[in-house]
Amino acid sequence: xxxxxxxxxxxxxxxxxxxxxxxxxxxxxxxxxxxxxxxxxxxxxxxxxxxxxxxxxxxxxxxxxxxxxxxxxxxxxxxxxxxxxxxxxxxxxxxxxxxxxxxxxxxxxxxxxxxxxxxxxxxxxxxxxxxxxxxxxxxxxxxxxxxxxxxxxxxxxxxxxxxxxxxxxxxxxxxxxxxxxxxxxxxxxxxxxxxxxxxxxxxxxxxxxxxxxxxxxxxxxxxxxxxxxxxxxxxxxxxxxxxxxxxxxxxxxxxxxxxxxxxxxxxxxxxxxxxxxxxxxxxxxxxxxxxxxxxxxxxxxxxxxxxxxxxxxxxxxxxxxxxxxxxxxxxxxxxxxxxxxxxxxxxxxxxxxxxxxxxxxxxxxxxxxxxxxxxxxxxxxxxxxxxxxxxxxxxxxxxxxxxxxxxxxxxxxxxxxxxxxxxxxxxxxxxxxxxxxxxxxxxxxxxxxxxxxxxxxxxxxxxxxxxxxxxxxxxxxxxxxxxxxxxxxxxxxxxxxxxxxxxxxxxxxxxxxxxxxxxxxxxxxxxxxxxxxxxxxxxxxxxxxxxxxxxxxx
Amino acid sequence: xxxxxxxxxxxxxxxxxxxxxxxxxxxxxxxxxxxxxxxxxxxxxxxxxxxxxxxxxxxxxxxxxxxxxxxxxxxxxxxxxxxxxxxxxxxxxxxxxxxxxxxxxxxxxxxxxxxxxxxxxxxxxxxxxxxxxxxxxxxxxxxxxxxxxxxxxxxxxxxxxxxxxxxxxxxxxxxxxxxxxxxxxxxxxxxxxxxxxxxxxxxxxxxxxxxxxxxxxxxxxxxxxxxxxxxxxxxxxxxxxxxxxxxxxxxxxxxxxxxxxxxxxxxxxxxxxxxxxxxxxxxxxxxxxxxxxxxxxxxxxxxxxxxxxxxxxxxxxxxxxxxxxxxxxxxxxxxxxxxxxxxxxxxxxxxxxxxxxxxxxxxxx
Ligand code: FES
Numbered sequence: 002x003x004x005x006x007x008x009x010x011x012x013x014x015x016x017x018x019x020x021x022x023x024x025x026x027x028x029x030x031x032x033x034x035x036x037x038x039x040x041x042x043x044x045x046x047x048x049x050x051x052x053x054x055x056x057x058x059x060x061x062x063x064x065x066x067x068x069x070x071x072x073x074x075x076x077x078x079x080x081x082x083x084x085x086x087x088x089x090x091x092x093x094x095x096x097x098x099x100x101x102x103x104x105x106x107x108x109x110x111x112x113x114x115x116x117x118x119x120x121x122x123x124x125x126x127x128x129x130x131x132x133x134x135x136x137x138x139x140x141x142x143x144x145x146x147x148x149x150x151x152x153x154x155x156x157x158x159x160x161x162x163x164x165x166x167x168x169x170x171x172x173x174x175x176x177x178x179x180x181x182x183x184x185x186x187x188x189x190x191x192x193x194x195x196x197x198x199x200x201x202x203x204x205x206x207x208x209x210x211x212x213x214x215x216x217x218x219x220x221x222x223x224x225x226x227x228x229x230x231x232x233x234x235x236x237x238x239x240x241x242x243x244x245x246x247x248x249x250x251x252x253x254x255x256x257x258x259x260x261x262x263x264x265x266x267x268x269x270x271x272x273x274x275x276x277x278x279x280x281x282x283x284x285x286x287x288x289x290x291x292x293x294x295x296x297x298x299x300x301x302x303x304x305x306x307x308x309x310x311x312x313x314x315x316x317x318x319x320x321x322x323x324x325x326x327x328x329x330x331x332x333x334x335x336x337x338x339x340x341x342x343x344x345x346x347x348x349x350x351x352x353x354x355x356x357x358x359x360x361x362x363x364x365x366x367x368x369x370x371x372x373x374x375x376x377x378x379x380x381x382x383x384x385x386x387x388x389x390x391x392x393x394x395x396x397x398x399x400x401x402x403x404x405x406x407x408x409x410x411x412x413x414x415x416x417x418x419x420x421x422x423x424x425x426x427x428x429x430x431x432x433x434x435x436x437x438x439x440x441x442x443x444x445x446x447x448x449x450x451x452x453x454x455x456x457x458x459x460x461x462x463x464x465x466x467x468x469x470x471x472x473x474x475x476x477x478x479x480x481x482x483x484x485x486x487x488x489x490x491x492x493x494x495x496x497x498x499x500x501x502x503x504x505x506x507x508x509x510x511x512x513x514x515x516x517x518x519x520x521x522x523x524x525x526x527x528x529x530x531x532x533x534x535x536x537x538x539x540x541x542x543x544x545x546x547x548x549x550x551x552x553x554x555x
Numbered sequence: 556x557x558x559x560x561x562x563x564x565x566x567x568x569x570x571x572x573x574x575x576x577x578x579x580x581x582x583x584x585x586x587x588x589x590x591x592x593x594x595x596x597x598x599x600x601x602x603x604x605x606x607x608x609x610x611x612x613x614x615x616x617x618x619x620x621x622x623x624x625x626x627x628x629x630x631x632x633x634x635x636x637x638x639x640x641x642x643x644x645x646x647x648x649x650x651x652x653x654x655x656x657x658x659x660x661x662x663x664x665x666x667x668x669x670x671x672x673x674x675x676x677x678x679x680x681x682x683x684x685x686x687x688x689x690x691x692x693x694x695x696x697x698x699x700x701x702x703x704x705x706x707x708x709x710x711x712x713x714x715x716x717x718x719x720x721x722x723x724x725x726x727x728x729x730x731x732x733x734x735x736x737x738x739x740x741x742x743x744x745x746x747x748x749x750x751x752x753x754x755x756x757x758x759x760x761x762x763x764x765x766x767x768x769x770x771x772x773x774x775x776x777x778x779x780x781x782x783x784x785x786x787x788x789x790x791x792x793x794x795x796x797x798x799x800x801x802x803x804x805x806x807x808x809x810x811x812x813x814x815x816x817x818x819x820x821x822x823x824x825x826x827x828x829x830x831x832x833x834x835x836x837x838x839x840x841x842x843x844x845x846x847x848x849x850x851x852x853x854x855x856x857x858x859x860x861x862x863x864x865x866x867x868x869x870x871x872x873x874x875x876x877x878x879x880x881x882x883x884x885x886x887x888x889x890x891x892x893x894x895x896x897x898x899x900x901x902x903x904x905x906x907x908x909x910x911x912x913x914x915x916x917x918x919x920x
Contacts, residue, residue: 043693043695044695045693045694045695088650088652088653089655090653108658109650109658110650110652111650112645112649112650112661112665113645113661113662113665115658115661115662116661116662116665116666116669119662148700181850181866184810184848184849184850185848185849185850185866187848187849187913188845188847188848188849188850188912188913189848189913191848191913191914191915191916192848192913192914192915193916194916195916196916197915197916198757198758198761198915198916198917199757201757201915202752202757203748203749203751203752204751205752206751206752206753207752207753207807208757208760208761208804208807208810208811209807209810209849210806210807210810211807213751243700244700245695245697252602252603252604252605252606253602253603253604253605253606253694254602255602256697257696257697258694258695258696258697259694259695259696259697260605260692260693260694261692261693262690262692262693263693266684266688267684267688267689267690270680270681270683270684270688271680271681271684271685273680274676274677274678274679274680274681274683274684275677275681276677277673277674277676277677277680278673278674278677278678278681279677280673280677281669281670281671281672281673281674281677282670282674284666284669284670284673285666285667285670285674287666288662288663288665288666288667288670289663289666301806302776302806302809303806303809303810303813303844303851304775304776304793304795304809304813304843304851304853305851305853306851306853306854306865320867323847323848323867323883324867324868324882324883325883326883327883328869328879328880328881328882328883328884328885329879329885330883330885331885331914336917336919337916337917337918337919338914338915338916338917338918338919339916340885340913340914342847342883342884342885342914343848343914367592368591368592368593369589369591369592370589370590370591370592370593371588371589371590371591372588372589372590372593373588373697373699373700375697406868407865407868417868417881418881421868421881421882480603481603481606483600483603484600484602484603487600488600488602490593491593491594491596492591492592492593492594493592493594494592495592516592520592525594526596526599526600527600528596528597528598528599528600529598529599529600529601530598532600
């Protein structure tokens, strides 16, 4: 579609160009697409490796859709009893559900079926992982600030949907492990006060396991959840285009420009190529690494034990939360059973997840900053936020580790009691320590940046002064290098002031307290005067000239 | 709607870059949004503007560019070969029933072909973009996300007109009755969900299992009956009620009725007054369904007589009527009272005296 950019010197068009031109014309006369191409075709995308995490998520989702569609052609979402007669000898003659039977057929009787199953599963694991990393990138660089708070929320919804997709998909084959996973869900739901029993009863269509759950989860897995997911993803990407991407501070980059490569052609080639790379790598993994070998587990049966089996990684934190509850948490309210051993972990996880979802709004309220922010922070330059994030990551990591408490115990020859007790303490004190340490590190790094920006870095070169004294030469940064270190947003704690009626509201007090917590240790960015002073006084060190003088600005 | 600027391509000269930056900064001074507690610097260091552009090897030497172009084409050719190879492997390496090796080969070769087909395109396109496409950075100006004042006024006008022309603000009778109607329309949909499950009340179902007086204890899974004499000291049996395998709802029943049978020395058992006579000469039967969230508890440690649940590591002490000694479970495993019938087979004296499995609200115990 080159119609909008006619070259100045008109050459005789080649046949290919004539065809493209005609095709573009045909489409545009029916869709006025040229407007869209003009608007978007040369939009600029900043380049940074960490911006690719969201792309990985998007591409693995496309892989999931493609392979999932293939799988639906063969999978039977039914719990009807059948006797296995396929080519996997050890299970011949075993009674199982049609779901398990068809999954075995996909794996053993359809060429490429196992590959597609494994690509689907690996891509799903990568999907959730890349969303998680993408969210961490957004969080630690403050890319959720205005105007992107809503997109954070939509991204959060996508994360939850991805986990729901993962869990429903994991449950479909109706093998021993997935049945056990459903059993845990059933027990969890039953433990919820008031609504638990009936919720489980309706969900499973009767008593656990019943004959309905696989079909119902299938409808959720391939229809309802993907429909919501695709819609949310669409809005996520449209908002990305409207808000334009953030960029890291750098020379020439400001809050009011976007510096990078245009969509056509460079970004399209890189991103399109990257899609094929992600797809290719997933297929490569699926060609050589078995995932979820349901044939070794056998069909679901409520009785056999399966020690040491693990849920898919993204469910681990929930399983870990269940494990860390001490014995005997629960009580009776009159004739009713209140299972605190279920309610407590559900509440803790719920609060954690809600905190993640609303964090941008909390920070926005504390700072009161209504400006748009398009420059991504370096994590160190927002020490409190980064420290809170580190605490959250630690909390999640402890829960996640708890899901493998038995493996940790057997692997390192520890008692299970010891491991659980340690993790219980870690769950409470780990985040606090992580918070304090991270905040110290961030402040230390900021101080060091400030030092380097003002006085340069130690070059390791020792020089003898005419007076006989030895000093180390400090190498100055170029203006370009320095700019990366010193351009960041600076906030100070909120000063409490009475409102027009001379009162100070409770919310304002809370805000001031939080603001104080966030910003009491601040390290102000270098000012021009400080920089000039540092350059002229010399501080007893010989300063090497910057390597390249920047062009003079007006 | 936000207004999008046309892409501004950065020209080569630094001075022009600089001016682009300063105009951009000038724009930022006009913003009216409150900075909150942010410190707006009075004496900021000035953005130095774009650093000079360093050309790539392929920009400087035409032969390097030609080589990169060849490499890109080779990668695309590899992709073509990979795709063809995948189809060939699909045909040439079929699955031989009963031969797991053939599946592994089919999986690996098909996978390699498809991988090459994909990676060839991917790596080729990225290499092309990095080496041969114009790579100096371009600049585009941002504009505030909010619509311009004029646009927003127009939008307000649309709403005002909509309100005036429909009268929805004025005609409160219509408005309120409509809200009432809209609120109620989803209610039938909620009601429809009642029949997701059968009509029966779930609570009695959860309170009873298949066990009743005289039901024989049989082995899981084959259903053969167990004599008291089969159960030697220190052994453990996985048990289901007699007749379970013939039932339509075998899985649902098994999920409640599964039992673990163990024989301990009678003097090791601490039996409470109410449960005297529930064991038979040191043979005890306990529900195998964990009281936490329902996994099968079946790791039996002979030495300590502890049962361990593999799901969340709850531990139950069989010598003390399966009380919880560790882990998140909060109730002992229910005990099944047993005895022997006239032929010496182990039988239940009754159903469990309390609901088995996970807690639920209406449990009453
Ligand atoms: S189900 Fe047994 S400990 Fe959780």
